[in-house]
Amino acid sequence: MPALAGAYERTRRATEALCARLTVEDHNVQSMTDASPAKWHMAHTTWFFETFLLAPHLPGYAPLDPAYRSLFNSYYNAVGSRPERSLRGVFSRPSLDEVRAFRRHVDAHMMTLLAAPVSPELEALVVLGMNHEQQHQELILTDILHAFWNNPLRPAYTREPRPTHTSPGPVRWHDYPGGLREIGHSGSGFAFDNESPRHKVYLEPFRLASRLVTAGEYRVFMDDGGYRRPELWLSDAWDTVRAQNWIAPLYWEKSCPAWQTMGLHGMRPLSDDEPACHISFYEADAFARWAGARLPTEIEWEVAASEAELKGNFVEDGNFVAISAPQQASHHPQQLFGDVWEWTASPYVAYPGYRPAAGALGEYNSKFMCNQMVLRGGSCATPRSHIRASYRNFFPPQARWQFSGIRLAKDP
Amino acid sequence: MPALAGAYERTRRATEALCARLTVEDHNVQSMTDASPAKWHMAHTTWFFETFLLAPHLPGYAPLDPAYRSLFNSYYNAVGSRPERSLRGVFSRPSLDEVRAFRRHVDAHMMTLLAAPVSPELEALVVLGMNHEQQHQELILTDILHAFWNNPLRPAYTREPRPTHTSPGPVRWHDYPGGLREIGHSGSGFAFDNESPRHKVYLEPFRLASRLVTAGEYRVFMDDGGYRRPELWLSDAWDTVRAQNWIAPLYWEKSCPAWQTMGLHGMRPLSDDEPACHISFYEADAFARWAGARLPTEIEWEVAASEAELKGNFVEDGNFVAISAPQQASHHPQQLFGDVWEWTASPYVAYPGYRPAAGALGEYNSKFMCNQMVLRGGSCATPRSHIRASYRNFFPPQARWQFSGIRLAKDP
Amino acid sequence: MPALAGAYERTRRATEALCARLTVEDHNVQSMTDASPAKWHMAHTTWFFETFLLAPHLPGYAPLDPAYRSLFNSYYNAVGSRPERSLRGVFSRPSLDEVRAFRRHVDAHMMTLLAAPVSPELEALVVLGMNHEQQHQELILTDILHAFWNNPLRPAYTREPRPTHTSPGPVRWHDYPGGLREIGHSGSGFAFDNESPRHKVYLEPFRLASRLVTAGEYRVFMDDGGYRRPELWLSDAWDTVRAQNWIAPLYWEKSCPAWQTMGLHGMRPLSDDEPACHISFYEADAFARWAGARLPTEIEWEVAASEAELKGNFVEDGNFVAISAPQQASHHPQQLFGDVWEWTASPYVAYPGYRPAAGALGEYNSKFMCNQMVLRGGSCATPRSHIRASYRNFFPPQARWQFSGIRLAKDP
């Protein structure tokens, strides 16, 4: 089997492995408009290969069901109409079995396509589709967690034991000099278009915290009236706090006198030593202001991360790994990769000279470049091979259902 | 087996028979807050017997899962808290299999309870629970139809052939004299508390149409600009027409040049001869005004229906039967029972001297006595044994997902 | 001056007298969509005479400004388009002076019209216009009170002294026999179309409270957890209580330990002896349930009120009089007329045989016959000559900004 076909296979099987823990009904639920059913993720990732690979590039390809072309379109206006996003959980048909058959149908034809020599353009599309599927692997986990949270039974995604946390010790501050630097994707590996072009930036000196903010530190902020003091919050943030009655991060629940938190292992006591998670940008920003610090810009983060080894929370090549314990003695900040996504102070905009791809795939990243903030570093739910220093994730500032947390920065 | 136990069994099996056509995923979908998943209907009707029969009256009864007490509560505040109604479709757990086990668990204990002699009070509660379950049988059908409508694949609930309609001929008008009458439940059979007490009313003479308004007649109203002429509509109705962009009844779709309609048999051409269906009170009222007529009051309807034989659309003792064709030569209006629910001009209020039951069951009917209109007669989705002349159904004036239509009345 | 012209003059001057206490800016404010600026009321009542009297019936009449025809239309679809209701407070132009000139222009031409003999049809229209203006006189008071309440300065409409309340003593119950009765307008005086036709009703025996519910009695309900006990509320009512965070009637404010209330005299201590006021139907209904009683139907109320003398809170022929103190020794219930509007248990629907007027005026009352409840008796803000036993006022069940309160009824 050619290497590309092998990589394709591994990506597809990884998705199915993640879903193997779900019941038929679990696959179908959608607990908010921003989340999607696992069945939809399985179908949409398959739709991607059918729409962008098989239909245009495999002669004689016949879709399993032509209705899927519209049904499983996410947001590509150039591909045509699509159902309202909030209705995805209503689609009991096609059934899970039919979606699995759709996957097998597309996989079989992809094997045909990849058995022959493929052009670099085609290979780029296949790799894009695999990275696309990896993004949805993470969403399968974050979206089912949200659904389970909204179920009073609070089911657990997994019964496997969860590693315990040990105290990470006090924060230390790493100093970085200012000057001209470069950020953006370099080298020959895959990157999304929004990581390019690599370009020069001028940077002031800055300091970066050696580790993530812990749940214990965040509780001090809460106990200090953090959610009741408007002077700590951005204007839009304060409106959100009041409108949504926020008093803690998402998935935190007071169980007097202690706090519990909901995760893929179900409800469990919150440890002071674990990284604060399921935090919005608004909360991260308010915490930083309270702490007398600030969030790093994505430029600062990437500069620091590029110097660190890409060694983080990678006990296996898969999703959903344990969150790493920071090591004290290190020349670099710890927990940069694969623990929680780290909110930056940077709105998500195009790099200088950015050009989106032509056609429908140009919508992939570029049309979201407004009202969203950049997150960096990957989370415990991100596939290991999907993480890199130049990767730009983005979510609206009020979003909390991702595995997102806080690293502080400071001016010297 | 005692008669009551046998009746209980038949009711429970009828629910399951209706669900037998649904896939596992079908059971879980909720397409709007007003609708509920079939799995929830199966569990909630079971919850009713557990909460009101087994827990208080079967010594030593242990619930299968104590969490169900809150999870499957619909709206009984006296029973305690309950999940937000809009979240029912998010509950992938308990699974369909677990809900079926819940049904078996409760059924087995109900058989124990009913094997011994039961007091009249207990028998009344059991019969109430059976009638409650029959109401949910109808909702299983109306709610899955709404979900299927929102699925672009437009699945059909059944593939059985659907009877065709023949022309019902012109409307004739039946004359009723005025004077003192009585309405409300009488006799020894079951009735809901809101059908009592039977009481005197003074009535002016009135005329009632011999049959339901047909889809063809309703299309004339549409072609005459019915949905664009504010003078035909109540003030709140016109606001709804504009806010919801109504241009036809629910489940009607223009497929140029003809109209299609969605039903339990899937999408099919609309027949001019079938009764207009999936009509709101607002539309029924506007149609009547356009037609130079009015809707009957529930008093007028009941007086007329009490004189007619309770013989309608009853080809079998079950739900989901064919809509009857009106017969021309009759001393009574036709299609009164079991075709479509008929909107009346009467807001849903208490009868004089009405007393709700004590405790949680007092919430069954009485707390909805505001902002709803009475419908009469039962629909093709109503169990045959559930239909009677004194039965008062009620829905908000904008509701359209029930099988609801129009019968006209006039002053002499 | 003919009698009709004199009555017209008195009505018009009464409106202006009510506005004389307002500043230029007061005339322009609109604090919610349901309320309108006083300037708009002044212009709209004038628009009525121009549209329905002068334009069709005074040869050669030229409007002062043709744009007013649309600008000051309230809801008559047959007259044409009109601005969004919520924008009325945005209309700084025409100025108050221009609206006053509009009134003078129309008044002068009305004098011309009324100087000649008028047909009965024309006289009926003029009288309708006068009664229409009286309705808006009341709204001028209720709407400015709402605006003043929303102003943190809490201005007072008047600085005149407010009569104090004395204890009304315990409630007594008046018994009424059942049987055939008649309700609806009779006699030769003016009545709105919705008070006709007079018709027979059959009534069960009932009991009616001798006086209104007092603020002190309502506070006992509040102290007993009235706003926190869902079993006391209709389903829609409870949703409203939670969504709006109701904890007391409108215009009541806790000023520890006592309660204050806002009225046309400004903020003042709430007296236990005054009638509970600014109550919604939802609250009136919940209070009645808590008190082991119910609200009267509009039929019961009218039957009782027709037997009482029309003597109530009428110290002057004007609006905004003191609320009467009930007298203990009486054969009839007290405080029936002119204190607070009394919510009834009756939804607002057409009387049997009701026919709305032809043309635009048919919209006056009939298109609101849905989702509203009937109130009876008039309030302290209702012109005295506008009050009669057959008068049917109507508002949505959640409305609270009118002077509305509670009288209880019971079954014997």
Next chain:
Amino acid sequence: MPALAGAYERTRRATEALCARLTVEDHNVQSMTDASPAKWHMAHTTWFFETFLLAPHLPGYAPLDPAYRSLFNSYYNAVGSRPERSLRGVFSRPSLDEVRAFRRHVDAHMMTLLAAPVSPELEALVVLGMNHEQQHQELILTDILHAFWNNPLRPAYTREPRPTHTSPGPVRWHDYPGGLREIGHSGSGFAFDNESPRHKVYLEPFRLASRLVTAGEYRVFMDDGGYRRPELWLSDAWDTVRAQNWIAPLYWEKSCPAWQTMGLHGMRPLSDDEPACHISFYEADAFARWAGARLPTEIEWEVAASEAELKGNFVEDGNFVAISAPQQASHHPQQLFGDVWEWTASPYVAYPGYRPAAGALGEYNSKFMCNQMVLRGGSCATPRSHIRASYRNFFPPQARWQFSGIRLAKDP
């Protein structure tokens, strides 16, 4: 009179001159939550001097009315509570006369304060207050225009003749080299805290259009289906276009076959030669994409503007001047200053090393640094002395009621 006192006087009188064209009622209207009544602007700018200058720095100062401290607070949480922003138009009291008296009261005491020598810190606060008042001068114009637009009479703010436009000729492109530059406030004049610190940036080469996009050019975009083609719009932008039914810029109205536009001179024919105005960021961004260009970043804009003479649309030292006609032969882009605010591609964030002021004034700019886009250059409604190259204005991407338009940029 000391120079500072003189400058203070001029600023205050300029506000009153702008309001001199308004009626009493005009001063009170608020047509949307984002806009405020002119009376409120007059009071709030006065509140600023009372709160931040007189109360802390003038011994013995007694406020005219202590209630104003809360009533006219805009958004300073550190100063205390304040009324809901949407209610400002409801405040008929204090009257316009009382607000004018408030202005005189504060002015008199400010004269006392400024008669003595003032410390540099105090002077900075006074100058901040003057610049604050200038911002509200512009808002007085933009807010009353919005109110007049929502009045069907479409009043004009001024009857003065409006200069006509001549064709600006084709766009030319000015080239700028890349490299290290500096942006941010420099020199000794006043600047807001968000313009600092001046800092180095690295810039790629870019091209900037010689003039603003004209209404005629924008109409070509509209005629080319601009508002119907999702591929031209950001994702949030397209949602807004559909939700708001946008088909043209704000204040544009089709008057077949031509277009009219509403401005401070009232409704008038739209000229193809005038700059497109009342454009949101969303529309500016979509137009740029359609035109094969992009919006400039605020860095690019400032670099170009810093090289140009600060000579623009300045025929007088005041607000509301004619929009300039671009001159063809120039070494610099034209219309940079004082025509329409120019949307940039830059989200509004802090400059590196930015520190907000301590206390309540720290809220002035910093708490809005999220979900807003930067605009540059000033508009025809901006006071001339308020315009400078480093000035950063900011509004949400959907805002359209400011005088905002489009300048294009390109990569070389």
